[in-house]
Every structure is written in structure tokens, then in C-alpha cells.
Amino acid sequence: MPDKELVKKFYTHRLDTLLSISDAKQALHARTEIDPQFSINWNTVCGWSEASRYDHETSETQARDMLAAVADPQYGVLPWLKTVW
Amino acid sequence: MAENGVVKEQLTPEMIDAGAVLTQSLDDHGLPVQAAFWLFDAEINEWRLVIASSEAASKGPRAVYRRIQEALDQLGPQASAAPFSAIRVVEPGTELVRLLGTAVRTGSGIGRIRFQKNVINGHFIDDALIYRSAG
Numbered sequence: 001m002p003d004k005e006l007v008k009k010f011y012t013h014r015l016d017t018l019l020s021i022s023d024a025k026q027a028l029h030a031r032t033e034i035d036p037q038f039s040i041n042w043n044t045v046c047g048w049s050e051a052s053r054y055d056h057e058t059s060e061t062q063a064r065d066m067l068a069a070v071a072d073p074q075y076g077v078l079p080w081l082k083t084v085w
Numbered sequence: 086m087a088e089n090g091v092v093k094e095q096l097t098p099e100m101i102d103a104g105a106v107l108t109q110s111l112d113d114h115g116l117p118v119q120a121a122f123w124l125f126d127a128e129i130n131e132w133r134l135v136i137a138s139s140e141a142a143s144k145g146p147r148a149v150y151r152r153i154q155e156a157l158d159q160l161g162p163q164a165s166a167a168p169f170s171a172i173r174v175v176e177p178g179t180e181l182v183r184l185l186g187t188a189v190r191t192g193s194g195i196g197r198i199r200f201q202k203n204v205i206n207g208h209f210i211d212d213a214l215i216y217r218s219a220g
Contacts, residue, residue, distance in 0.1 A: 040150040065145035
């Protein structure tokens, strides 16, 4: 039987919460320790929330920042995430 | 003890000093900082140092993070209790910043105002240490 409380914690969009309950926390720490560019991207991505989808005041600069933080091939969060899942 | 049995992470004097030193350094470097505060995030039982800067909107959050990273590098051990991973850059117009601004107004200096267990416009603020809430 899975732990009910643990399962409930997965019902979130928050990356830092999901990280805490995954096995990826140490891997993230190892990467941020040595890679300032990646650290900036991780912090940037953690600023996203599901409510951001309805924010009409997001500027193009902010949108491009978020896209780069997620998808940059060398320093992006998503390429890194794919190495640990 | 927190409600779920987990011991609440404490905001230490070292963290408080480090946040103040960093805020001062950002001022010295000319980064516009409209609000700066430690905020307890109960969901992950961790503290976040929130920096609200108008440059987050005009130049993007990554540019602001870069400047914070440079400031932390220069400060070295003085700011080690405010690690980069704990910092969150937001715009001054963010709901949380606006909410705090309605309850606590500071000047442009650096104060240390503890704000605990308060409800502002229906939003519960568990714990915060405010250096600046200048709007």
C-alpha cells in the first residue's frame, strides 16, 4: 500500500515540493553547486505557478526568460530533468 | 512543533543578518529593490528570501538573479546563510508583495520586522521577517 500522505503530496505543480519527494534532490544540489547558469534557471523555473497561466501582465521578456530557463539545451531545467528521471 | 509533526525550520540570526547584508549590497550595486523579506514556506518547511525588483519585469528574472549571484560571490561568508538556492525573485506587483505592503509599510532603508500568524485580505502569512516593504 502506498503511503496516503506521500501520494497526496504529489498533487501539486510546485517544482520544489515535487523535488523534495523525489530522489532528484541530491542530483539537483550537485548540479547547482557547480553550475551558476543552471542555478539561475532552476530558481527562475521555481517562480512559475499554475496561476501564471492566467496572468495577462507577463511581458515578452519574462516569457522568453522562462522558456530559456526550461529549455536551454545546455543549462535548461528540462534537459537536466531528463537525465534523472 | 508544526501541525504535521515536522519540526519547523527556524529562521536563524545568521540568516537574518545575511539577508540584510545582501539587501544592502544590492542597494549598493544599484539594483532597485522594492521589497525584501524572509518568508516561511510551510509546504516545504523552508525559508525563502524574497527579493522584489522592478528589474524582474523590465529585464527578466534571470538578469536579476545574475546580479544577486554576483553580489553573493562578492560577499562570500558574510552572506553564506542566505544561499542562492533560497532566493526567489519576484516583481513588485506580485500578489504576495502587494499584500504585505498593505499591512507593513517601511521606508527605503533596511529594517527587521517580524510578521507572524497574520491574515491579510484573507491570505494567511505564517511567518515572515521583513527588511523592506516599500512598494
